[in-house]
Amino acid sequence: MITSFALRAMTEIDPRLLAKFAYTCGVKGIRSVELHKKRLERGEYFPPFLFLSITSSCNLRCQGCWVDVEGPARKLETSDINRVIAQAKAHGNSFFGLLGGEPFLHPGVFDVLAAHPDCYFLLFTNGHFITGEAAARMRELGNVSPLISIEGDEAVSDGRRGRPDVYERTLAGLENCRRHKLITGVATSVCQTNIDLVSEAWLRKLISMGVHYAWYYTYRPVGPNPAPGLALTPEQMLQVRRLIVRLRAQLPIGIVDAYWDDQGAALCPMVTGMSHHIGPSGDIEPCPVIQFAKESIHDGGNIFDVMTQSKFLSDFRKTAASATRGCVILERPDLVAELVARHGARDTTQRQSALRELLSSPPRGSQHSPGNEMPEEHWAYRFAKKHWFFGFGAYI
Secondary structure, eight states: OHHHHHHHHHHHSOHHHHHHIIIIIIIHHHHHHHHHHHHHHTTOOOOSEEEEEOBOOOSOOOTTOOSOTTSSOOBOOHHHHHHHHHHHHTTTOOEEEEESSOGGGSTTHHHHHHHOTTSEEEEEEOSTTOOHHHHHHHHHHOSEEEEEEOOSSHHHHHHHHTSTTHHHHHHHHHHHHHHTTOOOEEEEEEOTTTGGGSSHHHHHHHHHTTOOEEEEEEOOOOSSSOOGGGOOOHHHHHHHHHHHHHHHTTSSSEEEOSSBOTTSOBOOHHHHTSEEEEOTTOEEESBTTBOEESEETTSSSOHHHHHHTOHHHHHHHHHHHHHOSSOHHHHOHHHHHHHHHHHTOEEOSSSOOHHHHHHTOOOOOOSOOTTOOOOOOSHHHHHHHHHHSSOTTOOO
16 A cells, blocks of 8 residues: 555655655654644643634535635734744644635735745645646645545535535646646545545545545534534444545555544544644634634734633643543533633634534534544554554543
8 A cells, every 4th residue: 555655646746745745744744743742741732733714705605614604704814824823833833724714715825835835734625716827836835735625426515515516616626736746635524425435436536536635524513504414423433434444554545534543542633732723813712613712813922822821722622531532512512612601712703603503502422432443454554643643641
């Protein structure tokens, strides 16, 4: 698997981009996690991977999206994005996720990428704005990988995305990435209508389209249009885990998840301190789907100090870890509401109904399934997760 994957990378990706990725995301990314471990020994929680939703604007209307795309557009100013990144870099960070809405609708997105050639960026996108020109610009910059959302076949994608012709436009963006030899990923929010995409046949199709990694994450019914009927059952979560573990050892494509450690025990990146989220108004949230905050990047001071001194984030991590190794917003929405009330956290949505939505959400199963742990089969995934993406002592 590793040999065939390496051959794919060397023949399909611009060598300059591959070298840039290996250093800024690989070598420097590992260093940022090692620095994170040392900070944890001092009781300082500053995530090595920051995710920023730079705009709420989007051309689609997806089921389960937590962003207020119908409201007036919000966006982080380019200067604020650059300031946050610069402050994080001072503490060893080199990897950043840029989300939306649709990040390509932010007028300064390429300016941000160009301003930080020493960093690597993951761009979460629906692919509709990846024209030939945009793909050429990303190739020129060399420090960005587009992660394109595909939710199923044409019928499923158009239904989930709330617009016609979504699938074809997404595939056109994917083809532009292939033609320009970019490191390209596909993300899928796994739910009832597309769980069949966690399959060997689908991953082989992605390989044929020039995709180098697939990121699977489980659907969470949140936001103004939650569609709770799409949520997976606990048995289906295990099915997803079982297939991911098997296919990782067989296919020449990277398969990303953020929900299990090397031994197959569930984890939450927010709880381990690996990542937190900054919304399009600058609010500092536990994770993208938990839209409550006490602090903002506009409060003054350095982002490192604001995050490491946040009592809200600290209590959120500790309380969630004591309740479950899984997703707290799925399993214990009541506990999330309790944390919000305890700290007087504000609703960061424009619709101002996040707490009401939370209180009306019934408890559901998540990736936490004691007694059903499935360790990683492939040594490379097992090694990487053990050393650079695991519990960090959060679950004791």
